[in-house]
Amino acid sequence: MIFEMKDITKVYEDGVVANDSVSLHLNKGEILSIVGENGAGKSTIMKILYGLVKPSYGEIYVKGERMRFRTPSDAMAAGIGMVQQHFMLFEEMTVAENIVFKNEIRKGLFMDMDKTIETVRALSEKYSLTIDPSARSADCPVGLRQRVEILKILYQNAEIIIFDEPSAVLTPLEVDALLETLKNLAASGKSIVLITHKLQEVMAVSDRIYVMRAGKVVAERMKSETSIEELAFLMVGHPMTTRQIPAVHPGSRLLEMKALTLTQDGRDVLKDISIHVDAGEIVGIAGVSGNGQSELIQCITGLCASTSGQVLVQGKDVTNRSVREIRDAGLAHISEDRFVWGSAVQATLEENALMGRQDSAPFSSHGLVRHSTIRSYAQKLIQDFGVKASSPTQKMQELSGGNAQKLVVAREMSMNTPVLICCEPTRGIDIGAMESIHDKLVARREEGAAVLLVSSELTEIMSLSDRIYVLYGGKINGEFQRDAMDDKHLGLLMVGGARA
Amino acid sequence: MTLSAEYLATVLNSTLREVTPLLLVTLCACVCSKVSVFNIALEGTLLTSAFFAFLTQYFTRNIYLSVLVSVLVAMLITFIMAFFIVHLNGQSMIVGMAINTFSLGFTTFMLSMVFNTKGTVNAMTPNGLLTGLTKLSIPGLRDIPIVRTVFNNLTVIDYLAFALAIVTYIVMYKTVIGFRLRAIGINKSAASSLGIRVKRYQIISTTISGGMIGLAGCLLTLGSVTLFTQNISAARGYVALAANNLCKGHPLGALLSSFLFGFTKALASVLQNTAAKQQLLECIPYVSTIAAMAIYNVIARRKSKALS
Ligand SMILES: Nc1ncnc2c1ncn2[C@@H]1O[C@H](COP(=O)(O)OP(=O)(O)OP(=O)(O)O)[C@@H](O)[C@H]1O
Ligand SMILES: [Mg+2]
Numbered sequence: 178m179i180f181e182m183k184d185i186t187k188v189y190e191d192g193v194v195a196n197d198s199v200s201l202h203l204n205k206g207e208i209l210s211i212v213g214e215n216g217a218g219k220s221t222i223m224k225i226l227y228g229l230v231k232p233s234y235g236e237i238y239v240k241g242e243r244m245r246f247r248t249p250s251d252a253m254a255a256g257i258g259m260v261q262q263h264f265m266l267f268e269e270m271t272v273a274e275n276i277v278f279k280n281e282i283r284k285g286l287f288m289d290m291d292k293t294i295e296t297v298r299a300l301s302e303k304y305s306l307t308i309d310p311s312a313r314s315a316d317c318p319v320g321l322r323q324r325v326e327i328l329k330i331l332y333q334n335a336e337i338i339i340f341d342e343p344s345a346v347l348t349p350l351e352v353d354a355l356l357e358t359l360k361n362l363a364a365s366g367k368s369i370v371l372i373t374h375k376l377q378e379v380m381a382v383s384d385r386i387y388v389m390r391a392g393k394v395v396a397e398r399m400k401s402e403t404s405i406e407e408l409a410f411l412m413v414g415h416p417m418t419t420r421q422i423p424a425v426h427p428g429s430r431l432l433e434m435k436a437l438t439l440t441q442d443g444r445d446v447l448k449d450i451s452i453h454v455d456a457g458e459i460v461g462i463a464g465v466s467g468n469g470q471s472e473l474i475q476c477i478t479g480l481c482a483s484t485s486g487q488v489l490v491q492g493k494d495v496t497n498r499s500v501r502e503i504r505d506a507g508l509a510h511i512s513e514d515r516f517v518w519g520s521a522v523q524a525t526l527e528e529n530a531l532m533g534r535q536d537s538a539p540f541s542s543h544g545l546v547r548h549s550t551i552r553s554y555a556q557k558l559i560q561d562f563g564v565k566a567s568s569p570t571q572k573m574q575e576l577s578g579g580n581a582q583k584l585v586v587a588r589e590m591s592m593n594t595p596v597l598i599c600c601e602p603t604r605g606i607d608i609g610a611m612e613s614i615h616d617k618l619v620a621r622r623e624e625g626a627a628v629l630l631v632s633s634e635l636t637e638i639m640s641l642s643d644r645i646y647v648l649y650g651g652k653i654n655g656e657f658q659r660d661a662m663d664d665k666h667l668g669l670l671m672v673g674g675a676r677a
Numbered sequence: 678m679t680l681s682a683e684y685l686a687t688v689l690n691s692t693l694r695e696v697t698p699l700l701l702v703t704l705c706a707c708v709c710s711k712v713s714v715f716n717i718a719l720e721g722t723l724l725t726s727a728f729f730a731f732l733t734q735y736f737t738r739n740i741y742l743s744v745l746v747s748v749l750v751a752m753l754i755t756f757i758m759a760f761f762i763v764h765l766n767g768q769s770m771i772v773g774m775a776i777n778t779f780s781l782g783f784t785t786f787m788l789s790m791v792f793n794t795k796g797t798v799n800a801m802t803p804n805g806l807l808t809g810l811t812k813l814s815i816p817g818l819r820d821i822p823i824v825r826t827v828f829n830n831l832t833v834i835d836y837l838a839f840a841l842a843i844v845t846y847i848v849m850y851k852t853v854i855g856f857r858l859r860a861i862g863i864n865k866s867a868a869s870s871l872g873i874r875v876k877r878y879q880i881i882s883t884t885i886s887g888g889m890i891g892l893a894g895c896l897l898t899l900g901s902v903t904l905f906t907q908n909i910s911a912a913r914g915y916v917a918l919a920a921n922n923l924c925k926g927h928p929l930g931a932l933l934s935s936f937l938f939g940f941t942k943a944l945a946s947v948l949q950n951t952a953a954k955q956q957l958l959e960c961i962p963y964v965s966t967i968a969a970m971a972i973y974n975v976i977a978r979r980k981s982k983a984l985s
Contacts, residue, residue: 248872249870249871249872250871250872253871253872261870265864265866265867265870265871266864266867267860267863267864267867267868268863268864269863270859270860270863274856274860278856278857278860278868278871279857279871279872279873281853281856281857283853286852286853286854287851287852287853288851288852288853288856
């Protein structure tokens with residue numbers, strides 16, 4: 178047993194019980210997964226182990242020795258490292274510099290850069306985590322940046338490595354590489370804790386699994402004794418249903434792009450995109466991340482100016498208009514990154530619920546906002562979408578990742594616009610809440626809304642969409658109707674294969 | 678007025694004397710900006726330390742003590758600035774303006790208290806004649822005619838200023854401490870998540886760099902001329918901010934950018950003896966600051982566009 182946490186309870190200042198006498202342990206060389214609903218307390222229990230959050234009660238033992246961590250450096254000294262969901266890198270510095278920070282290789286008072294690069298290269302070879310030590314970390318893609326984070330921890334000689342939703346931001350190929358890395362690390366004697374919502378990943382790599390619900394550990398399973406279905410049942414407390422989507426006849430054209438092109442750095446990031454979404458349709462954009470999805474959405478929603486082509490919302494030309502004008506034309510947008518575009522972390526839930534509608538009735542009149550209306554509206558959103566929060570005046574950053582996502586989804590969906598753009602609507606959301614968001618999307622479709630769905634989860638796209646466009650290298654590389662969907666063919670088109 | 682080599686040498690000489698105080702303040706600004714402390718108290722710090730350099734010399738006639746006091750005063754003020762901004766999370770704009778406004782009022786008040794004037798005290802004080810920093814005359818240089826003019830009247834601190842630019846560069850870019858400081862400036866939370874006491878690093882580094890403003894203060898009051906005038910710093914602190922912006926916090930770049938601003942200042946004073954309007958001349962350094970910033974930003978933007 179490399180570490181053990183006994184009866185850990187955590188009560189946050191506002192009285193939220195995030196962990197309720199949680200006991201868990203990890204064996205050497207093991208990969209342990211923790212799964213559970215949003216707000217179940219997964220991140221909190223691991224932040225306690227890493228010294229970021231202080232437990233209210235309970236004891237931590239590392240290799241049989243009682244520990245009291247006040248800061249992450251205490252935890253690090255005890256051999257515990259954590260790859261956080263939001264990377265902590267010095268962007269303008271090189272990969273090597275990032276890795277050695279705090280334990281620099283020195284020559285007297287000076288940095289020994291040659292030796293630093295050499296050491297980092299040796300380390301990356303030892304764990305077969307290929308990186309270029311002298312590349313600027315800002316220039317590395319997400320998968321590599323995550324690798325830098327892992328190497329940083331390995332450089333500190335950590336024996337226990339915690340990953341909090343590491344795959345949420347990765348492309349499918351990068352996910353495969355990450356899972357491979359996890360296995361290699363465990364094989365080399367490191368012990369690993371993995372928090373994730375993706376049960377396939379759990380089944381692919383872990384040895385043992387804890388299921389958490391409402392702050393408690395409700396089940397412990399060996400991988401060999403369980404299945405995705407059982408884990409899903411344990412997480413949400415009821416069996417999952419399979420969705421039947423009733424056929425709807427598409428109505429008028431609500432969203433249309435005509436030969437949309439975006440040229441950046443002399444390269445066509447988007448080329449001649451002509452697609453449309455009609456009333457009563459969910460249209461999915463399938464594709465490996467980084468093939469123009471983000472840019473396409475940014476061009477539609479006014480976050481980025483397109484080079485040529487047109488965007489029409491309800492027949493009105495809104496090409497390269499301001500976000501305000503585009504939204505006023507009848508469009509709402511669940512953005513790809515909840516914290517970059519979707520919300521203000523320092524603002525309260527109430528304020529976040531209001532954003533975008535602050536100067537329209539019934540939330541304000543004559544330039545003054547109406548607090549009571551906003552409060553009850555926020556409360557309604559929180560209830561309808563099952564956001565776990567203690568009060569509407571709480572700050573956004575106090576929510577668990579998935580609950581923050583739910584609030585953003587709630588706000589955009591409740592605008593009841595004819596056109597709804599959803600990017601990764603269920604990123605970081607547990608499978609139970611995912612079902613309910615999917616139900617709501619289907620309901621909006623039945624009411625006659627046009628939904629454009631972008632997701633890196635192929636299953637999500639396949640199960641919801643009436644029609645799918647495949648995006649590859651900034652071009653549309655195929656289109657499918659619901660009844661003609663075939664995941665093999667789709668997969669082929671996504672990597673640039675020829676159309677049938 | 679004829680454009681002789683000797684005349685150009687004079688211009689270069691007064692440029693050098695304008696550059697060095699500016700360079701010292703810019704170096705402090707470089708360090709502060711590298712650790713992401715926005716220090717606009719440079720102006721007030723410079724003014725107060727200049728005053729104390731003069732005051733100490735007036736009372737003690739000990740030039741070493743004067744330099745020491747001036748440096749300590751500058752470090753103290755910079756420490757107060759950093760403590761309020763870093764430790765107490767104050768707004769840097771407000772803290773900086775408070776220090777600047779206070780400094781102007783305080784020195785003006787003290788001037789009238791001690792010297793009974795609201796304008797200028799020159800070397801000939803009621804207490805007798807004050808002497809400033811010794812002018813160095815370097816054996817090889819003083820024999821070559823034009824070169825002699827260029828390096829005329831420079832003090833140890835003037836030479837030290839250039840040396841400090843190099844030292845600051847080495848400390849910030851080659852040593853382990855400098856590496857950590859720059860890292861902190863780039864991402865505070867990443868540094869603290871690795872167990873670095875970020876605030877301590879910020880406060881100590883800015884305070885030490887503040888000492889350089891003290892040296893600049895000595896140059897203003899005890900350098901090429903020995904005198905104190907109300908508001909003697911004359912916006913050099915703000916110009917240093919601009920110079921720092923131009924060199925992006927790089928100490929070697931600071932040599933260039935402060936040279937540019939020092940030159941325009943010198944130009945303004947050299948042209949005083951010509952027909953040009955005095956008020957217009959006094960604009961030169963400030964107008965050129967704005968122009969330099971504008972040109973620089975346009976070029977930078979073009980470059981980043983061309984790159985992408
Ligand atoms: N800083 C905080 N202040 C107050 N409450 C908090 C804070 N951080 C988290 N919480 C609350 O503690 C509970 C558990 O949060 P935690 O982040 O551990 O959930 P999680 O299991 O990681 O969920 P997710 O899957 O959504 O990331 C949530 O109800 C959350 O609102
Ligand atoms: Mg979490």
